[in-house]
Amino acid sequence: MTETTEEFEPIGAGPVATVYAGLYLALKVYPEPVPDEVREEFTEEMGRLALLRGAPILPVDEVLDLPDGRLAVQSELCSPSLAAVLDEHGGLPVDEVVTVGRAMAGALAAAHGAGVLHGGLTPHNVLFGASGSPVVADFGTVLREAAGQPPSAYAAPETVLDGIVNECSDLYSLGAVLYAALTGGPPPAPEPHTTMPAPDRDDVPASLERLVTRLLAHHPADRPASAAAVAQHLENLPAETEPEPEPEVEPEPEPEPARRGRGRTIALAAGGAVVVAAGVVAVLQLADPFGPKVTAVAAESSPAPVQPVAVDLAEPVDGGAHVDLRWQAPDGFDVAVIVAAEHQPTKVHLVSRARSTRLPVEPGRTYCFQVQATDGQRTVESTPRAIRGATCRT
CATH class of the missing domain: 2.60.40.10 (Immunoglobulins)
Structure with a gap:
């Protein structure tokens, strides 16, 4: 596949689209032509996201109509994904999990403020740019709904059972991706009237454990109030999780x-x-x-x-x-x-x-x-x- 002077080759296929990579750009190609009204709604979603410059969101450079009627979305090529990192290395160090969590929460907070949901957050659409900083890709529900994308292992219970997608379900997916970043895989399937077990790691601060558990609450009302609140919690996390000095006969010296x-x-x-x-x-x-x-x-x-x-x-x-x-x-x-x-x-x-x-x-x-x-x-x-x-x- 070619576009302008750049050569593209397929690098992966998901439940909704196939991704092609060039030297600097990526194309996400949807398998079937989309109705005009769907394209218009999708373009409107992307227009709202385009105003959020500076947020850790991978911007869409262009929405393309291919000669065969299919839709393609062009953006900067970012690699690898969080999913690839977890497949290779398993759970991340806690400080890296916090960094990824801040990016995800900040991206969701900005998008929700602009009236755009993600609707399908997983480790596959948390990407790392050329600078190494994480960004979130694939925002929007219009094309997912049009393609009939099935819920992932990171979807909220209300999404799986009733097809509900809203800000609360995005928060659950945020918690599920944080859980995977800590453990290497998605959380267990949620069950009513039960509390999701904390990630099984001794080095996870209690404050971060509580946050992940709250995000994974079965009932939406038990989750944090907003993505902005989660972002704020993660911003404050280093101060909250600074290790307390252990009681000693001779106390630790004060910092300089x-x-x-x-x-x-x-x-x-x-x-x-x-x-x-x-x-x-x-x-x-x-x-x-x-x-x-x-x-x-x-x-x-x-x-x-x-x-x-x-x-x-x-x-x-x-x-x-x-x-x-x-x-x-x-x-x-x-x-x-x-x-x-x-x-x-x-x-x-x-x-x-x-x-x-x-x-x-x-x-x-x-x-x-x-x-x-x-x-x-x-x-x-x-x-x-x-x-x-x-x-x-x-």
Whole structure:
């Protein structure tokens, strides 16, 4: 199969489509022509996802109509899949499971916010890009329903029994993939009035075990409230799972102050983005008259000298109903974009290691934007940027 100048060869076939790989691109080809209304609904789904730049979602580059009437979806070639990694190595180390979980939860949270379900999350559509960062592919229910895709071993009980697909069923599948990432395979088939057994591993923190068990609850009402809540839990997991010191006759020495000064993480908080370090709190807000001026408390001690790093946020491009943001940040730094809008709470968008994003904005409302980046030890912030004449303060 050829498309433009790139050669494609089949690399796998699933229950819905066959995947072809080129040098840089992948084509997912559906076996039968689809009705026009199905194609239109699918294109609408992909259009909503296209607005979520920066989320750990594999974007669709183009929807193609092949000469024989079949539909093909073109995207960046990502390899391997989580399924292939688990087949080769079994369960992943806990820190890698948390990284994959953050990507899955973040992708689901972004898609659900745009009104798009996944509908079939499995290890096969968790992929690793050229940078090694995980992304989630194959969002949308339109083509799955049109093709009559049977439920997988990662599907929620209500999907298997009644064909129900919604945000709660996506959360179950998220838990099932996390279970597989820990154990190497899917969880046991769910049974009513029983609690799913925790993954059988001694090194899994209790907090992560509880999260997986809740996600795999038989009744949707017993699962976490949203994918965003799961993403937040996983963001906080390192602090929660730090091992407690064992009781000793001679206590463990305290960590060095310089190390405490460098330890920073990006987290969400009610009403804004908070960068938490040893005694440091910083929040971006619009300046008066749109919001109160924000103060910052300086850290008590400076960290040991390290090589300087910086984040440079370019001038936003105002598209009326959306804004395009681009920035430069050090390699290996995860990024949060802080959005302060006139008369609205400050919001934060976690975009992993993306270096651009498109965010929805309201026409006529003034906004300030700032980028914060961290590698787990250092945190850097860009200069705030404004649109529509806003004045920004930090």
